[in-house]
Amino acid sequence: MSLRTLAATCGTVLLAQFAVSPAALAASAPGHWVTAWATALQPIPQQPNLPPLYRAPNVAGRTVRQIVYPTLSGSAVRLHVSNEYGDAPLVIQELRIARSTGGAAVQGNGGARATFDGNASVIVPPGGALDSDPVAIDVVAGAPYAISSYMGAEQRLVAWHRVSNQVNYVSLPGNHASDALSGTFGQRFTQFAWVTGLAVDVPxxxxxxxxxxxxxxxxxxxxxxxxxxxxxxxxxxxxxxxxxxxxxxxxxxxxxxxxxxxxxxxxxxxxxxxxxxxxxxxxxxxxxxxxxxxxxxxxxxxxxxxxxxxxxxxxxxxxxxxxxxxxxxxxxxxxxxxxxxxxxxxxxxxxxxxxxxxxxxxxxxxxxxxxxxxxxxxxxxxxxxxxxxxxxxxxxxxxxxxxxxxxxxxxxxxxxxxxxxx
CATH class of the missing domain: 3.40.50.1110 (SGNH hydrolase)
Structure with missing residues (x-):
């Protein structure tokens, strides 16, 4: 599973630039990929005067940092990004994964960057989903990892996993995917968004x-x-x-x-x-x-x-x-x-x-x-x-x-x- 159904908007020049064919993705990612963490999305109700429980944070032009716990160890991962229920393209300008050191803080300079067919940025059309290229990073089962996504300037959150039982973070405006410290990540939320799977290469x-x-x-x-x-x-x-x-x-x-x-x-x-x-x-x-x-x-x-x-x-x-x-x-x-x-x-x-x-x-x-x-x-x-x-x-x-x-x-x-x- 490397590429799910792509909407007709993939026909545009802009989306085609970032689309990844199943054959190309399979060629770039040999190995035995096994899902080690995942979540399921649900649409956010779209109507006026929503109760606070259903009001999404503002993510436009900001960095979203989510904490996940893989259940397998390995030395390479792939991140699965979904625009299920989206009504507009999902734009991620940079995506990174790093070992979490507590709260929104991470090791190093934001860890390892994920790419899509070699591109640091990706656009996923409404209803579409993509897997990243393999990312070289050591993961330890049961340990926390932070996935940081710098979102497009017009990006809205229209789907999430609402009950994560996990505190996640939204930054001040700008690209803070490489920030090791937590200072710019002042907003907390307890949902998961966009990244719906992490697979590890484990025979x-x-x-x-x-x-x-x-x-x-x-x-x-x-x-x-x-x-x-x-x-x-x-x-x-x-x-x-x-x-x-x-x-x-x-x-x-x-x-x-x-x-x-x-x-x-x-x-x-x-x-x-x-x-x-x-x-x-x-x-x-x-x-x-x-x-x-x-x-x-x-x-x-x-x-x-x-x-x-x-x-x-x-x-x-x-x-x-x-x-x-x-x-x-x-x-x-x-x-x-x-x-x-x-x-x-x-x-x-x-x-x-x-x-x-x-x-x-x-x-x-x-x-x-x-x-x-x-x-x-x-x-x-x-x-x-x-x-x-x-x-x-x-x-x-x-x-x-x-x-x-x-x-x-x-x-x-x-x-x-x-x-x-x-």
């Missing part, structure tokens, strides 16, 4: 993609601490002596299996191809989705921005049909799917019956390649429809850091690792 490695909603995204886990369940599972692999299995988090808070949302991105059944199958090295997916499909039918309609639209009712059969479509798509591409049971959410009886029916199918279906029984790991034995108190972050839906760790421990490690080696 014999493979990637496990965690995909789902806010419980995979790590909602209410500790800021800047990497306490989501995919993080905990990655650490569990390392403790087991496995340094060749990456884990990437493609959850989106509020996401649903069957319906798009104004705020929470495309339905998982729709985005699975883009967000999982197009990442190099993915051999296994762990799928946790459906609680928002069950709940949003009962949330009250809101004037103005209603993120829960459409308020569609679903049955267990509807969700199973959606799972089966995702599984079939994955299997066509040689990717195995482990299904995760839906975790307790203190639901009223009618909705709880749907959750229980879905979990019964996940546990017994022969359509899946394996099961991660998160429900059994988190439920209160005295109240099985509730989270165990020590695993509850306080809202009775999202786990605490301890709960996310318990989820990671519930994944059948040997079975998942074996699924990436077949």
């Amino acid at each position: 014999s490695a493979a990637t496990v993609a965690a995909i789902g909603d806010s419980i995979t995204d790590g909602m209410r886990s500790s800021l800047n601490e990497n306490r989501r369940w995919p993080d905990a599972f990655s650490r569990r692999l390392v403790r087991a002596g496995d340094g060749s299995t990456a884990v990437v988090n493609l959850g989106i808070s509020g996401n649903r299996l069957l319906n798009d949302s104004p705020c929470y991105g495309d339905a998982l059944a729709k985005r699975f191809g883009r967000d999982v199958l197009e990442h190099p090295g993915v051999k296994t997916a762990i799928l946790l989705i459906g609680i928002n499909d069950i709940n949003f039918s009962s949330t009250p309609a809101r004037a103005g921005l209603d993120c829960d639209l459409p308020h569609t009712s679903v049955t267990a059969a509807d969700l199973v049909a959606g799972y089966e479509r995702v599984i079939a798509d994955a299997h066509r591409h040689g990717v195995r799917v482990f299904g995760a049971t839906l975790t307790p959410a203190a639901l009223p009886p009618q909705r709880e019956s749907i959750r229980l029916a879905v979990n019964q199918w996940v546990r017994t279906s022969k359509a899946l390649d394996g099961v991660a029984d998160f429900d059994a790991a988190l439920r209160d034995p005295a109240q099985p429809d509730h989270l165990r108190c020590t695993y509850d972050s306080g809202d009775h839906i999202h786990p605490s850091d301890a709960g996310y760790a318990a989820m990671a421990d519930a994944i059948p490690l040997e079975a998942v690792v074996n699924s990436t080696r077949k």
Whole structure:
């Protein structure tokens, strides 16, 4: 995967100057590229009087510095840049990656520069995506790296990954991609933008993609601490002596299996191809989705921005049909799917019956390649429809850091690792 669908604007002279053909990119990047960090984008609602939660920072002519944690070590990387949901070309005038030393500070002079077909600048048309040329830099699994992008003078932020649980930074106006110190990076934000993947050249490695909603995204886990369940599972692999299995988090808070949302991105059944199958090295997916499909039918309609639209009712059969479509798509591409049971959410009886029916199918279906029984790991034995108190972050839906760790421990490690080696 070196170049995704390019919009018709690629026909212009300006965009053609920067476009990279698949053949040229493949020739410039031999090796075994495996995704070691990734995130999934969602559109930012475009309407007046947005709540502060959905107001994007001003990035025009500024440098955006984002902190990521690769889950594989290596000596060369490629950065994946996406203009998904863009309504105008994405212009990056300089892109660098460096080891983070805390906050917005980095080692050296901004680290190593990424190029695109040899060019320091790149223009990605609306709907397009590009991989950088290979960048020579030593990366250590689990260590923080800063990706700095100096943006075009007219650049707007129209898509992001909204719940990063990671503080990122926007500079004062100008090119500060090479700044080692943090002084010019005065604005903080907790989203990811544009850079949606980091691949490492590692022979014999493979990637496990965690995909789902806010419980995979790590909602209410500790800021800047990497306490989501995919993080905990990655650490569990390392403790087991496995340094060749990456884990990437493609959850989106509020996401649903069957319906798009104004705020929470495309339905998982729709985005699975883009967000999982197009990442190099993915051999296994762990799928946790459906609680928002069950709940949003009962949330009250809101004037103005209603993120829960459409308020569609679903049955267990509807969700199973959606799972089966995702599984079939994955299997066509040689990717195995482990299904995760839906975790307790203190639901009223009618909705709880749907959750229980879905979990019964996940546990017994022969359509899946394996099961991660998160429900059994988190439920209160005295109240099985509730989270165990020590695993509850306080809202009775999202786990605490301890709960996310318990989820990671519930994944059948040997079975998942074996699924990436077949």
